Amino acid sequence: MLTLQTVADLLQAPLQGDPHLLGLPVQALCTDSRRLQPGSVFVALRGERFDGHDFIPQALSKGAVAVISQRPVEGPHFQVPDTLTAYQRIARAWREQFSIPVVAITGSAGKTTTKEMLAAALSRYGSVLKSEANHNNDIGVAQTLLRLQPEHQFAVLEMAMRGPGEIRRLAQMARPTHALITHIGTAHIGRLGSREAIAAAKCELLQELGQGIAVLNGEDPLLLATAASLWSGKTLTYGLAQGDLRGEWDPQAQTVTVEGLTLPVPLPGRHHALNWMGVLAAVRSLGLNWERLQEPLDLPLPLEGRNRHLKLAGDVEIWDETYNASPEAMIAALHLLAQTAGKRRWAILGPMRELGEHAPQLYAEVGRAAASLRLERVWLLDPDGEMQPLVDEKPAAEVERFEEASALVEGLQQQVRAGDRLLFKAARAVELERVLHRFLQAWQG
DSSP, X not given: OOBHHHHHHHHTOOOBSOGGGTTOBOOOEESOGGGOXXXXXXXXXXXXXXXXXXXXXXXXXXXXXXXXXXXOOSSSEEEOSOHHHHHHHHHHHHHTTOOSOEEEEEOSSOHHHHHHHHHHHHTTTSOEEEOOXXXXXXXXXXXXXXXXXXXXXXXXXXXXXSSTTHHHHHHHHHOOSEEEEOOOOOTTHHHHOSHHHHHHHHTHHHHTOTTOEEEEETTOHHHHHHHHHHOOSEEEEXXXXXXXXXXXXXXXXXXXXXXXXXXXXXXXXHHHHHHHHHHHHHHHHTTOOSGGGSSOOOOOOOOTTSSEEEEETXXXXXXXXXXXXXXHHHHXXXXXXXXXXXXXXXXXXXXXXXXXXXXXXXXXXXXXXXXXXXXXXXXXXXXTOTTHHHHHTOOEEEEEEESSHHHHHHHHHHHOOTTEEEEEEOOGGGOHHHHHHHHHHHHHO
């Protein structure tokens, strides 16, 4: 249990305001005054659009026993140079009290899905703590670690990054025993400059792995080469075509057969089968067998915009992938659409972000992938014309570009009919989900 004295020792900061409280227990560390419970320590984090210091009076009035702040305040408080660093220091110290396996997952695509599948798989063997929602950054990983309790037997953490050094800092805080890297793609390539730089940033996880085990996608040559240059410890690779652990995927039965054992894949599509192989490899690396995975997993309901499959009245099906998009994820989604039985397959796509000078080449790659799949229609919400390289590859029998979301919605309302299968996918900032919502409202009356 944390006490205010423990916090003072970790932060090397005296409790100001009322030092007689040092013996009090700390019920929790809270960064959101709206959710604060009495007995908590409130951490006044600062962000681009908020400053937790503005909510210190509210936190104290709701029963906070102390505050961690960057300036003197009324009431019991620890003053520190940086509240985020202080928060992470406490999270690391809390994590170090537990000797359970901690699996950290990163990669350009598939992190969240793999995290959910691995957490569901490990729940067959014991109690699991997992990252919730998108708690995969410097604040979210700390929040997750601080939820560790004695009953947990495994922890599964998702780690994201937008630049060099971020994964390393997260790993230094979380001290993982196992690292799972799903894929090196082109997400954030406009920010980092090259796939090689992305690979180096993701593989920072391995540099903080100590005596742990690396679980790597054996179908990703750049990942393997980068990992080999940084890591010489225990490694297990996986894949459908290559890897130490190799599975035979049956898309019709939605299974993989590995070492003679046939196991259900929780989600359709080759990309999900590959991620499932990563889960199986992680389970193996933990010294567990797969016997308990022969029954389908109980995954949480898909988050809006992620792997969501909607079946509408009138025999219309929709793949909702509006949460985000990288070139590799968009191509994988197009393959999933092509494998979906129906009369006409429509891809409704929007721009991707942070591609930088690589954008024309990457849009062209998506266009070529679509063309090879012989889709019936590709419709684009593309106000600025940045997706023209995709159009130039003639990605479908019919291609249409819309500058306004309202025109796209109207077109869908007029032309979608029974038997159609639709995919919606774009970068989060495009807000393609608004088009989907308006279409659903019209279709469902």
